[in-house]
Amino acid sequence: MPGLGSRQHFPALTSEPDLVYLDAASGTPCPEPVIAQLTAELRGPAANPGRGGHPWARDALRRFEEARATVAAFLGASFPDEVAFTRGATGAMAFLADRWGPAALANGG
Numbered sequence: 260m261p262g263l264g265s266r267q268h269f270p271a272l273t274s275e276p277d278l279v280y281l282d283a284a285s286g287t288p289c290p291e292p293v294i295a296q297l298t299a300e301l302r303g304p305a306a307n308p309g310r311g312g313h314p315w316a317r318d319a320l321r322r323f324e325e326a327r328a329t330v331a332a333f334l335g336a337s338f339p340d341e342v343a344f345t346r347g348a349t350g351a352m353a354f355l356a357d358r359w360g361p362a363a364l365a366n367g368g
Contacts, residue, residue, distance in 0.1 A: 268290040268291050268292065269288045269289070269291070270289075270291060270294070271288040271289070304319075306318070306319045307319060308320040308322075309323075324339065327339045327340075327344070330342050
């Protein structure tokens with residue numbers, strides 16, 4: 260089976276086989292496994308990780324931390340808490356500027 264980077268995993272791209280899509284700043288085609296997982300999440304119990312003491316919230320937090328650990332291992336991070344999820348590039352840049360910027364500037368960086 261081809262890897263996740265294969266066109267056949269992207270429904271939006273399979274309908275136009277000659278299309279070369281380079282406009283990731285505007286939006287990004289979603290692969291079928293991601294669509295399936297999002298659909299399953301939307302159909303299941305809804306809770307924010309770490310925002311409640313009920314079973315749904317605890318399960319959401321457990322799955323969130325498992326995802327963080329998986330990403331940390333993939334990236335080679337020393338600890339899972341070195342991974343921060345953001346909503347997009349703008350959020351990531353604001354996070355970095357807020358956390359890293361003051362320390363770098365205080366040291367003459």
